[in-house]
Amino acid sequence: LGRKLNAALSALNRAPVVDEKVLDATLKEVTSALLESDKVKAKVKAVLEGGGDKGKDVNKKNMLQKAVFDELVALVDPGVEPYKPKKGQPNIIMAVGLQGNGKTTTCTKLAVYYQKRGFKSAIVCADTFRAGAFDQTRQSATKAKVAYFGSYTETDPVSIAAQGVAKFKKERFDVIIVDTSGRHKQESELFEEMVQIGEAVRPNMTVLILDASIGQAAEAQSRAFKEAADFGAIIVTKMDGHAKGGGAISAVAATKTPIIFLGVGEHLHDLDRFSPQPFISKLLGLGDMQGLMEHMQDLATQNPDKQKEMAKKLEEGKLSIRDWREQISNVMNMGPISKIASMIPGLPQELLQGSDEEGSNRLKRMIYITDSMTASELDSDGGPFMEVGKDGKPTGLTWRVTRVAKGSGTTVREVEELLCQYRMMANMAKNAGGKNGWFQAMQKMQ
Numbered sequence: 001l002g003r004k005l006n007a008a009l010s011a012l013n014r015a016p017v018v019d020e021k022v023l024d025a026t027l028k029e030v031t032s033a034l035l036e037s038d039k040v041k042a043k044v045k046a047v048l049e050g051g052g053d054k055g056k057d058v059n060k061k062n063m064l065q066k067a068v069f070d071e072l073v074a075l076v077d078p079g080v081e082p083y084k085p086k087k088g089q090p091n092i093i094m095a096v097g098l099q100g101n102g103k104t105t106t107c108t109k110l111a112v113y114y115q116k117r118g119f120k121s122a123i124v125c126a127d128t129f130r131a132g133a134f135d136q137t138r139q140s141a142t143k144a145k146v147a148y149f150g151s152y153t154e155t156d157p158v159s160i161a162a163q164g165v166a167k168f169k170k171e172r173f174d175v176i177i178v179d180t181s182g183r184h185k186q187e188s189e190l191f192e193e194m195v196q197i198g199e200a201v202r203p204n205m206t207v208l209i210l211d212a213s214i215g216q217a218a219e220a221q222s223r224a225f226k227e228a229a230d231f232g233a234i235i236v237t238k239m240d241g242h243a244k245g246g247g248a249i250s251a252v253a254a255t256k257t258p259i260i261f262l263g264v265g266e267h268l269h270d271l272d273r274f275s276p277q278p279f280i281s282k283l284l285g286l287g288d289m290q291g292l293m294e295h296m297q298d299l300a301t302q303n304p305d306k307q308k309e310m311a312k313k314l315e316e317g318k319l320s321i322r323d324w325r326e327q328i329s330n331v332m333n334m335g336p337i338s339k340i341a342s343m344i345p346g347l348p349q350e351l352l353q354g355s356d357e358e359g360s361n362r363l364k365r366m367i368y369i370t371d372s373m374t375a376s377e378l379d380s381d382g383g384p385f386m387e388v389g390k391d392g393k394p395t396g397l398t399w400r401v402t403r404v405a406k407g408s409g410t411t412v413r414e415v416e417e418l419l420c421q422y423r424m425m426a427n428m429a430k431n432a433g434g435k436n437g438w439f440q441a442m443q444k445m446q
Ligand code: GDP
Pocket: 097, 098, 099, 100, 101, 102, 103, 104, 105, 106, 182, 237, 238, 239, 240, 241, 262, 263, 264, 265, 266, 270
């Protein structure tokens, strides 16, 4: 199961744009991998046998998608409670993982996270392998205003770890985070070092730090670290990049260990609490329906009538260009586009490339384009822009496209792209609607 699933998910990870085609292909692969599990087989059989009506294929597809979705959610949720630091005692956290996976960065983020919640936090740098490791800790800990410990001269990581933890225990720190090197001349030596540091500091929780772009290697790597360092939690870093963290599912499945946080950027506060459903939604390119709905609920309190209307339209799968424009301007008002846009289903990944500024300029141009549309064009489903042949199939674009491009100071190509993106969004909304659609399914899940 693991290997097949991994292959499917890393293919998804590699896809530059997750459109319906990619999504369908992934679902096929994932389904076929999952079908090897008896539990899923039984579920799928029930779906296919249930309600034998013709013309219910769409429902079946949705039910099947839901079954796959549920199974993936179950896979990243091993049902194990991670350790929770307690006040009034030292809580020792040790970070392990290969070099470059984001340990040092994550240690600081964790310290900031706990410090913000009233735990006096400190970092111990037990990476003596890499010159400059202590400097990195010193700089980021200083920036984060958390205490740190390390040495420029001591070469034994075990001794530094023990010294640092003893010092911070004595000074009554609540959370003491031990950062390790993740590299050695020999792999076996690295694992031996993990064992020794573990014995020296006796961590309450060891965390495996994994890079989101890890694909097939996740299973073997996590097993090896589990054996040497018996970690009790996983943090997946660089979730803000193109990789969606599919490999992490295998790490969870192979080690029965929960993911607790996601690293979502290079800054101190870029650490999100992990939650299985949005993670799988994003992985499958479905957008974060839950996050989107939470956001819509926020807006609903500001403007109840309008949002009720929007939710109803979403439910019915009837979104006009005007509705989409509203979604875009909502996105623009909600903060950095890289954070928000991934919640909106159907918002193409190209939009998110480059800096936040570039992304927000792209969104602005989209708004300019819609500003040049007439009221009836905005209320349409894009029909007025389409030339249709006798058979009802689209044959090209109408003069309106050129008019809008001229009016908005953009190009025909950009207008065409916007219409195309709107279509994708509208189709997704359609799939989301209906009695057995995603939207309903997600709503029930809450
Ligand atoms: P270590 O070798 O495991 O200690 O890894 P570092 O913490 O030094 O991180 C390696 C690189 O990954 C650095 O350039 C970090 O800024 C970057 N990095 C770590 N976490 C994240 C993350 O969540 N998002 C992004 N974009 N970069 C990250």
